[in-house]
Amino acid sequence: MTTRPTGSARQAFYEQIRALSMTPLWESLSTLVPHTPNGPCVPALWRWHDVLPYIEQAGTLITAEEAVRRVLVLENPALPGQSSITQSLYAGLQLILPGEVAPAHRHVQSALRFIVHGRGAYTAVDGERTTMFPGDFVITPGWTWHDHGNDGLDGHSEPVVWLDGLDIPMIRFFDAGFEEKSAARSQQVSRPEGNALARYGHNLLPVDYTPGSPTSPIFNYPYARTREVLDQLYRDGETDAWHGVKLRYVNPVTGGWPMPTLATFMQFLPAGFTGKPYRSTDGSVFSVVEGRGCVVVDGQRFVFGPKDHFVVPSWKSFTLHADEDAVLFSFSDRPVQSALNILREEKLDA
Ligand code: 1HN
Numbered sequence: 001m002t003t004r005p006t007g008s009a010r011q012a013f014y015e016q017i018r019a020l021s022m023t024p025l026w027e028s029l030s031t032l033v034p035h036t037p038n039g040p041c042v043p044a045l046w047r048w049h050d051v052l053p054y055i056e057q058a059g060t061l062i063t064a065e066e067a068v069r070r071v072l073v074l075e076n077p078a079l080p081g082q083s084s085i086t087q088s089l090y091a092g093l094q095l096i097l098p099g100e101v102a103p104a105h106r107h108v109q110s111a112l113r114f115i116v117h118g119r120g121a122y123t124a125v126d127g128e129r130t131t132m133f134p135g136d137f138v139i140t141p142g143w144t145w146h147d148h149g150n151d152g153l154d155g156h157s158e159p160v161v162w163l164d165g166l167d168i169p170m171i172r173f174f175d176a177g178f179e180e181k182s183a184a185r186s187q188q189v190s191r192p193e194g195n196a197l198a199r200y201g202h203n204l205l206p207v208d209y210t211p212g213s214p215t216s217p218i219f220n221y222p223y224a225r226t227r228e229v230l231d232q233l234y235r236d237g238e239t240d241a242w243h244g245v246k247l248r249y250v251n252p253v254t255g256g257w258p259m260p261t262l263a264t265f266m267q268f269l270p271a272g273f274t275g276k277p278y279r280s281t282d283g284s285v286f287s288v289v290e291g292r293g294c295v296v297v298d299g300q301r302f303v304f305g306p307k308d309h310f311v312v313p314s315w316k317s318f319t320l321h322a323d324e325d326a327v328l329f330s331f332s333d334r335p336v337q338s339a340l341n342i343l344r345e346e347k348l349d350a
Contacts, residue, residue: 037281041086041313042078043297048116048307055095055161064100064148071095071164074285074309083168085311086283088333089262090168093309096121096150098157104147104182109171110259111140114163114287114329115223116307120153121160125219127190132162135223135289137249137266137329139258141215143178145187163287163309165331167261196220200252209253216251216258223289230268230327242278242347244269244320256335263334269293269322279317280345282332286310291326295319317348 005013014024031038055072064070071092073083085091093116096102104124113123115132122129126144130136131153140146150160171177199206200217211217226247233245240246246267249258257263263282269275269291286295287309294303295310297318302310312318320328337343 037315039087039283039314040078041076041283041311043295043300043302043310043312043316043318044077045302045304045308045310046074048305051093051309055093056159059095059097059159064096064102068105069094069102069164074311076311076313085285086169086313086333088167088170088173088336089283089285089331090164090166091285091309091311092164094148094162094164096148096160098150098152098159100150101185102148103185104145104187105180106143106145106182107179108142108177109166109168110142110261111146112163112165112259112262112264112331113138113140114165114264114331116161116163116287118158118160120157121148121150121162123148124187124189127187128196128219129189129193130196130220131193132160132220133223135227135327135329137221137223137226137264138162139216139219141213141219141259142261145182147182147186149186163285163329165262165264165285167333170261170333170336197222203252205253211253214251214254214256214260217253218251218258221249221258226266227327230266234268234270239270239273242276243267244273244275244322259335260339261333261336262331264331265329267328267330269320269326269328271322271325273320273322273326275320276350277317277319277348278346279315279348280332280334281314281343282334282337283314283316284312284330284332286312287329289327289329291322291324293320293322293324293326296321315344317346 071094073092074085076085115134115136119133122131125146230245244267249264251258288304292305297312298316
């Protein structure tokens with residue numbers, strides 16, 4: 001008859017194989033292959049009211065030039081020190097003051113900007129500038145030269161704050177990061193403002209155009225146009241019981257996402273809307289554009305208003321409520337999960 005080794009015999013064995021950089025799978029199998037997603041992220045809310053004084057203070061402590069990018073990173077409270085808002089996504093609030101320049105560089109990481117506060121700042125991407133207004137969604141695809149500035153509008157200038165969303169943790173995961181600084185502080189502009197939107201943003205394409213990359217050739221999706229569409233679709237009765245009126249931003253050339261790693265959405269929740277519970281494997285970061293309401297994530301309630309930000313982790317079921325007409329921007333890693341065929345979503349209480 002054989003006797004089972006005792007717990008302490010196993011522990012001694014684990015110690016021995018540790019010296020060879022080996023470990024027993026059976027001790028971690030259920031964590032490695034969870035029954036359902038069991039990540040560390042928690043839901044969290046950053047209220048504009050709480051955050052703004054520190055953004056302003058950052059503006060007195062360092063220039064955009066010295067900081068390269070003057071950003072306060074929104075870290076998931078469960079991932080301190082990782083510059084991650086979810087396991088795959090980075091988010092931060094960037095401040096650019098009148099007259100400042102954030103110098104030109106490029107990197108493998110893809111970035112989105114969602115304008116939260118102030119007008120008159122521009123970003124330049126691969127030879128074209130765009131002036132940014134609150135609610136505009138702007139992309140900086142991977143490896144494109146980009147710099148920012150704040151020249152103001154019509155002789156008036158003010159601090160401008162936007163949400164940066166990047167795929168930093170994904171690129172770090174793949175150990176695939178490269179970066180270059182430009183010799184020029186601001187890049188040379190080679191096309192007039194609005195050129196990309198004129199070429200690609202009106203259900204038309206230049207006759208000889210063939211897409212050279214999966215990335216959208218449009219780099220500013222202006223809020224005025226998005227807002228109008230949400231309004232019309234609401235009037236037309238196209239309110240989903242889970243999402244309200246929810247649209248995804250699109251690469252008009254391919255029908256795919258604007259960038260290969262980041263999905264972006266805009267949704268309208270009419271006053272009094274109470275959504276049904278929903279969950280998906282892509283955790284999402286939200287920026288509140290208009291209106292007040294709350295989100296309940298796994299029973300935990302977060303009350304939001306304009307310019308607030310919140311994160312809903314993977315597979316946590318949540319419901320959205322609007323006390324006033326509300327507009328929410330959001331982004332996630334959905335394109336990557338879709339490409340890997342691992343995306344799951346569930347409309348609950350159907
Ligand atoms: C970056 O290049 C920007 O260009 C913003 O504005 C945030 C965070 C990490 C790495 C690069 C920008 C960033 C970033």
